[in-house]
Amino acid sequence: MDFAAKLKETLVSIVPIVITVLILNFTAVPLGSHLTGFLIGSLLLVAGLSLFLGGVDISMVPVGEKLGSVMASRKSLPLVLGLGFVIGFGVTFAEPDVSVLASRICAVNPNMNSTTLTFMIAVGLGLFIDIGLFRALKGLSLRLVLIIGYLVVFALMLFTGQNTASMAFDSSGATTGPLAVPFVLAMGLGVSNSTRGKEKSAFGLTGIASIGPIIAVGLLATVMGGNGSASNQTIVATSAAGTFSQVILHVLKNTLVGFSPLLAVILILQFTLLKFPRIRFRNICFGLVYSFVGIVLFLTGVEYGFSEVGVMIGKTLSEIYPFYLLLIVSLVFGAIVVLAEPAVWVLTEQIESVSAGRIKKKQVMFFMCLGVSAAVALAMLRIQASINYLYFVFGGVGLALILSFFSPSLFTGIAFDSGGVASGPLSTSFLLSVAIGASGSPEMSFGLVGLIAISPLITLQILGIIFGVKEKKTARRMENADS
C-alpha cells in the first residue's frame, strides 16, 4: 500500500464536507462548541479511511479473491454453498450498522425483536450470497437473477406497505457496509477469475446479496404483523455523543465484536483451504490490523464529530429557513458524502483493476455522487410532502431493471454492487442525522438509506450506456485506421 498516496486521496475527498459544514457554520447554522468535535472527527476520518483502505488492499481483498478461486477449483457445490452461507451470515454480525438499525426498527415496531431481526437479515444475506455465487460460477445472466429477485421484493412490498418497505431497504443498505463489502466483492472477483468469461461475472455478487435482507425483513414483518405506524416513540437513533474516550471505547467494543468472527473465519480458512505462503500471510495479518485500527478511527470520527452536527443542521434548517434551503444543502451533502464512504473506494478501485484501467475511479464516483445527491434531496422531499415510499421503490428499482436491458452487463453488475456500497457508515449516521433533525421523528427518516442504495443502480447504468456508445465509436475508428 502506498500510504502517502492514500492519505492524499482521502484528504481530497473529505475536504468538501468540511468546507460545506464550515460555510453553514458561519452563515445559516452556527454550531458553537460542536465545531471543534467536528474538526477532530474529520481528521480521524481521513486517518482512519486511508489506514482502512490500505489494510483492506492487502488483507480482505487477497483473501476473498483466493477464496473465490479456491471455491471454483475445488469443484464441490456443497463447499461453495456452505462457505458462502457461513460468510454471509458472519459478515452481517460484523457490520456495526446492522445492530444499530435493528434496534431502531424494533423501537418503532414493538412487534419485532432485535435479535430475531438481525438473525433473519443474516440468513437472508447468506442465502443470497449462495445464489450470487451460484450465478457467478454458472455464468447465468445477472439481469435475470436481479429481475426475479426484485419481482419477489415488489410482491412482498405490495403486501406489507411502505413502512416495512422503507425498513427493509434500509436494512439491506446497512448490511453491505465497509466490513462486508470488500470481502464479498473480492470473493466474486475470485470466482470469476477462475472461470471463463471474466468481465461478465466479475461484479454483481454484492448486488444480488443486497436483495436477501430486503426479502428477509419483509417476510419477518408479514409474519410478525404490525406496521409500526401507530407508535409515537421519539427515540433519536444516534448514540448520545459522550466524551471522546466514551465514544472510542464504544466503537472499539462494537468493532471488536464484529471483527472477531471475520478474523476467525480468515484464520480457519488460511490453515485449511487457502494456505498462503509465509511472507504473504504475514502481510495479510498486518493488513487486518491496519484495517481494524482504521475502521475504529473512522467510526469514532463519525460518531464523535458528525452525528450531532447532522441533527443540528437538519433541525435548524427545517425549523428556521424555507424548505428549499434544506433541499439545496441535501443535494450538496448527498454528492460529497459518498466520496468519503470506505466501501465506495474499495469498489471503485476494484472496478479500475478489473477493467484494466479502462473505467476510471473518478467517472464512477462522479455518477455515484449525482445519484446519491438526488436520492438525499428526494428523501427530504418525501419527509416534507409525506410521499408514499413505495412510489420510490417501484419507480427507482423498476427503472434500474429496465435500464439493465440497455446497459452493458459489466455496468449492470457494477451498478447493483454500488447500491449497497453507497450507503455506508457516513450516510447512516451523518445524512440520517440530518434527516432525523429535519423530520423530527425517526420514523419518517426511515427509507433514506434505502433511497441512497437505489440511486446508483440508475446513474451507473446510464454511465454504462454512455460508455458503451463511446467504446463502439473508438472501435470503429481503430478499424478504419487499420484498413
Next chain:
Amino acid sequence: MLILEGSLLLAFLGHNQAERFASISRQCGAGGATAIPAKGTASSKVLRMLGLGDKSRDLVLVLLKDSSGADLIIREAKADLSISGVCALLDSDEEKNMDSKWKLVTIIANTGYSDDIMHAAREAGAEGGTIVHARGTAPLNGEHFLGVEIVPDKEMVMILCPNEKEARITEAIRNLDCLQGKGVGILYSQAVEKFENLGSGEK
C-alpha cells in the same frame, strides 16, 4: 490484425502514467501501446516488513519494427518529468542480445505467491519487481464445474536484473518452499538489449 517482427519495449511506470507514455510512443512513430495495471514493491525495507510495500504501477508494452525507434521514445520519455520508472527493450534479433548486460526474469505462479517470490528475490540482490495479475488458460477438455470451464488464477512477477545477479536470484526463487509442488509455477529468463532509467531515477 497487425503482425510485426521486431522488438518489444517494456516500460514499468508509476500509477496512471501509461496514457502519457503511450502518447509519447505514438508521437515517436510506434503504432500503439498496450497498458496493463500492475503492482510494484517499495524499495524501503521497513515499509516492506510492515506489509506496506505495495504500490500501484502501470506496465506498457510497445511493439516496434526495429530498435532504433526505441531510442527516440526513451529520450522523449526521459525528458517528460511526469514519467518515472524503467524501460527495457527485448529484441527478437539474437545477435544484438549477445552483449546484453541485463536480464528479465519472469515467474508465473499461482495467485498468492508473489510476496514470497519478491522477498526471496530481494534477499538475493534484486532491486525491484513488478507483479501482474493473470490467469492461465484451461487445457483442451480441461476441468469443468457446473458446466463451466475452470481456469487457474495466476500472478506474473517480472524482475529486471544485471546478468551477474540472475543466477542467484533464480536460484533463490527456485528454492522457495511454496514453489516445490508440481505445476505451481514456471520461471524463465530473457536477455534485455537495452535498459534505461526514466525520470526520477526510481527503480
